[in-house]
Amino acid sequence: MTHAALLLLSFFAVLLFIHFLALVWLLYARRAEKKQTRRLDPQQYLIIYASQSGQAEQYAQHTAQQLRQAGAGAKCVNIHDIRAEELPQACKVLWMVSTYGEGDAPDQAQAFQQKILTQSFDLSQMSYAVLAFGDRRYANFCHFGQELNAWLLKQQAQPWFDLVCVDQSSAADLNTWTHHLEKAAELQLGMAHEEKQWADxxxxxxxxxxxGSCGGAMYRIMLSVHNQQWQSGDILEVQSANGAAEIQRFLERHPADSDQAAADALKLKNLRQLPLRQPDESFSQWVTRFEPLPLRDYSIASIPESKQLELVVRQQITEQGLGVGSGWLTESAALGESVTAHIRTNPAFHLEKIDKPMIFIGNGSGIAGLMAHLQQRHAWGFCQNWLIFGERQQQFDFLFEQPLSDWKNSGVLHTLDTVFSRDHQPKKYVQHALAEKAEQLCEWVNQGAYIYLCGSLQGMAQGVDEALTEILGAAQLEQLRREQRYRRDVY
Structure with a gap:
């Protein structure tokens, strides 16, 4: 072997050794980083949030801002970033957690629920309060917040005041929380819920x-926009209202001195659950005791570049007729009428602007959030998109068939799989279509794919979770959750 060849081999050997040392150091640094416990300031408020659709996170961030402005230190942390060894050193903690569906913890909190809430700690040094967001229409109202609070008490943590449950962003409930927090912190805080920007x-x-569908009627709702901005994945929080015909029917049964003034007063009042009118009570006094109509959340189905904000709303049928939200948008509101609403950011369901494969799965009105994502991916020029969509009958329920077909033909959609349950015997759902494409799913996930799921929690979302667990394994699915490559907007 020549001298030059020996020198060249020696040079490559040195390079290989340096590369090996760098790799060893990198692995050591990563392990050390994982083992390192975040140092928590005992005088600082630690605000831990668990959010499904962005509400708890927004409130947590704003509370931190209010505390800082009042002269107190505050730090916000997502619950999935909290490590078990950090809890015993946390002294002043505000928990702000959501419950969705039938008492489920938010996706970001499931690992915490399974791995930490099943353990015991000495948390006697922790003073805390829990603000739980939920919806009283569900039987297990604020269940995760209640579970968390019970666990904290069992670990000897010291509550500043009782658990506060918030029903559908109720201002009264939030006022209760703010009052208790100001008293416990001995600070004057602003009202976080007043920051919400309503628009017409x-x-x-x-x-x-x-x-012609055998299922509930679904409508595409198109709203005009003026300088409003949002991202695909965001939520429109709509203030339910009464239509003119509904108010007129009420006034025919309960006459008022001034029909116009009464109509204005009744616009946002719940006319289905009335307080008993006292014998000497005037109409206007009676109306002030009416409950306000609730808010309703809808996934936004468009992006700002389309110059209009779109929703997909399925009519809900109740014993008293159409649901207050779906009835207002699909029937009661007149064309051209004002719809009061608030755009709520939903970072847990936002798209990452990266040219990686994206798998979109949904059913029914869940197509809304997925259509917005596909429009955004198209605008970015990213074409490795796969949509799996399910409904009842292809003849009637193939929502957005033409634009989806056009995207498939033009290459915006790499793969389009549809499944219509009533067209198969036995019935077939999106999770079955997913199982049939298990090989492609694994290939895409190995290429770094993100999975976005939008639609009904009961049945569809549970079935997809089970199918993904079967195909990928529980460990890999949990890893996708941790890396935020599996994102859900379910209801």
Whole structure:
């Protein structure tokens, strides 16, 4: 072997050794980083949030801002970033957690629920309060918040005051929380819920999407926008209202001195659950005791570049007729009428702007959030998109068939799989279509794919979770959750 060859081999050997040392150091640094416990300032408020659709996170961030402005230190942390060894050193903790569906913890909190809430700690040094967000329409109202509070008490943590449950962003409930927090912290804080920016949208048009369907009628709602901004994945929080015909029917049964003044007063009042009118009570006094109509959340189905904000709303049927939210948007509101609403950011369901494969799975009105994501991916020029969508019958329920077909033909959609349960015997759902494409799913996930799930929690979302666990394994699915590559907007 020549001298030059020996020198060259020696050079490459040195390079290989340096590369080996660098690799060893990198592995050591990563392990050390994992083992390192975050140092918590005992005088600082630690605000831990668990959010499904962005509400708890927004409130947590704003509370931290209010505390800082009042002269107190505050730090916000997502619950999935909290490590078990950090809890015994946390002294002043505000927990702000959501419950969704039938008492489920948010996706970001499931690992905490399974791995930490099943352990015991000495948390006697912790003073805390829990603010739980939920919806009284569900039987297990604020269940995760209640579970968390019970666990903290069992670990000897010291509550500043009782658990506060918030029903559908109720201002009264939030006022209760703020009052207790100000008293416990001995600080004057602003009212976080007053920061919500309401806007008046105009109802431009609505289209029935599934005429003839055996399921509930679904409408495409189109609202005009003026300088409003949002991202695909965000939520429109709509203030339910009464239509003119509904108010007129009420006034015919309960006459008022001034029909116009009464109509204005009744616009946002719940006319289905009335307090008993006292014998000497005037109409206007009676109306002040009416409950306000609730808010309703809808996934946004468009991006700002489309110059209009779109929703997909399925009519909900109750014993008293159409649901207050779906009835208002799909029937009661007149074209051109104002719809009061608030755009709520939903970072847990936002798209990452990276040219990686994206798998979109949904059913029914869940197509809304997925359509917005696909529009955004198209605008970015990213074409490795796969949609799996399910509904009842292809003849009636293939929502957005034309734009989806156009995207498939033009290459925006790499793969389009649809499944219509009533067209198969036995019935077939999106989780079955997913199982049939298990090999492609594994290939895409190994290429770094993200999975976005939007639609009904009961049945569909549970079935997809089970299918993904079967295909990928529980460990890999949990890793996707931790890396935020599996994101859900379910209801």
């Amino acid at each position: 949208f105009r109802l431009k048009d609505r289209q029935l999407l599934n005429a």
